Amino acid sequence: MFDLAMPCPVLGLLPGDVVLTGDRPTGPLHLGHLAGSLAARVAGQHACPHTILVADLQALTDHAHDVARVRDAVDGILIDYAAVGLDPAKVGLVLQSDVPEISEIAMLLLNLVSLERILRNPTVKAELAQKGDNARNAGFAIYPASQAADILAFRATAVPVGRDQAPMIELAAHLADQLALRGAEVPVPRAVFPAAGAAGRLPGCDGRKASKTLGNAIALGATDAEIASAVRRMVSDPARTSRADPGDPDKPIAFAYLRAFDPDRQGLADLEAEYRRGGVGDGDVKKRAERVVRDLVGPVRERRVEAGRRLPELRDALRDGTASARGTARETLDGIRSCFGLSRRAV
Amino acid sequence: MFDLAMPCPVLGLLPGDVVLTGDRPTGPLHLGHLAGSLAARVAGQHACPHTILVADLQALTDHAHDVARVRDAVDGILIDYAAVGLDPAKVGLVLQSDVPEISEIAMLLLNLVSLERILRNPTVKAELAQKGDNARNAGFAIYPASQAADILAFRATAVPVGRDQAPMIELAAHLADQLALRGAEVPVPRAVFPAAGAAGRLPGCDGRKASKTLGNAIALGATDAEIASAVRRMVSDPARTSRADPGDPDKPIAFAYLRAFDPDRQGLADLEAEYRRGGVGDGDVKKRAERVVRDLVGPVRERRVEAGRRLPELRDALRDGTASARGTARETLDGIRSCFGLSRRAV
Structure with a gap:
């Protein structure tokens, strides 16, 4: 079995839980996805x-212009899934x-x-405000209801999300309650959050939300050169002028990546303590981050190549998983x- | 063939047109439906x-509380359809x-x-304003898009509606254009309005919109007693105090019913002229309206009884029509x- 060389985020799953997670196929998955959800799925x-x-x-609700x-x-997402260690024979892969x-x-x-x-x-409010009214197509505006349909259709009890996504799951739970009042019982889903200390939402190299569109994320298939270049661009604390200055390890983005992925927790704790006291340069932190990310992504990249060869098999798994999930959705x-x-x- | 004893509303249908119409099953159909759409379907x-x-x-978008x-x-609507002369072997009856x-x-x-x-x-704006925010469920709010889906799914070219419904069809036409820009051709639908002189929207007995909920409509299966009572309640011009007063035939509701249903157009024109000059009492107008409505509804009521016996056959027609329409919808x-x-x- 392939193990990710990173601290395992523990999720609050309970015996009997049915988990629904997923990804929007808008580009290759990146380390933000790994820290935020993929690693937890692999563990769970x-x-x-x-x-x-x-x-x-x-x-498609916000990519109708670029279908x-x-x-x-x-296909890339199927390859990413297999490369990080999701077992397509074990999980139900479903094409929405x-x-x-x-x-x-x-x-x-x-x-x-x-x-x-x-x-x-x-989330809808914030994204609409960010994108402006032109992007306010009706499909995007109502997507929380559509997401509730996903959750209820597959009778999920636990939906791993970031804290900011809690209202999405509350809406799904509200709708499950409404159905129960009318005699149609579906499990009331609950949000499951990253455990304290787990990475949760990993920032992009520039400190904004990691996003393929913003070009500030490190893809799961990134080459060593791409990793080096991305780590070089990671912003630090601009107020700190010398390595002797005491620093705040919450500020440099490189520390966020170390917290998410450095399997040597003691070494990281020591480095953070030293950084606080002064004496550690941001270049040292980045050097460690580059090594950690390279050690993590290297084997994933190799497994992406191998998974690419198995693409027909992965597509079959998607087709079979979809057919099986349709049975549940049909009953719901x-x-x-x-x-x-x-x-x-x-029929 | 059964002919409705009423003036036939002529529609602007063109050779090759595919017509989509329909009704919301929220209660028995009434004379408002007959004047506004059923008669035109029977003729077309x-x-x-x-x-x-x-x-x-x-x-269900506004009857989720009373499914x-x-x-x-x-079933009642199927019976109403057959009773007014829609031929279930000829039209495609579809359960949405x-x-x-x-x-x-x-x-x-x-x-x-x-x-x-x-x-x-x-329409959405007005109905939301009338019903208040409590009724503003999301399904109701977006129903124009859902109605566009009906129209495009069945590749309709002509959709008979009242003038106030024109923006609904414009939205469907806009969406057909959007699809064409993306390479999916569906016919661009156009609204077809009642011909000038046809009844169009028939008011209820109290002058408001005819509606089962308001109890101001005459059902297609109304008894003679129900007709008499409804005509008695039809409002006239309250400013008119004596039969000798010159009157405005646009004011009494009974005249609206005569214009919609009186097959004796010359007799009606004479009565209107006399009413204008003075000398016709509102009771006279109501008496004529009661007779005309009774003559129209009587045969329909009898045919409702007959159609009720053929209900299994009508249900079969609905099932077959739905299956056939699904073929078109699937291609779309x-x-x-x-x-x-x-x-x-x-599949």
């Missing part, structure tokens, strides 16, 4: 069932757009929640249809 | 293909909730239009999926 996949959604419909990007990213039941469930769920409540969602849809007075679907 | 059904949608999903009402209204492709198309179309544009729709969905970079559906 043997503890309880994981449904992993390749959320291409959700990706080729979404289409072309799907091949589960039509999700759209039907989403349309029905929209009748159980006010538009105001959907639009109050802080039947229950929801029945609480709306609609007949059970024959 | 032999001229070009009609898809007639029993729009139960749309009904039994929607479920139970479907049994065409899952519509939900998928709707979710994809939401990515091609801003939420603002959907919410600017005057395939085309739309492909312009979003999604693969053609195998």
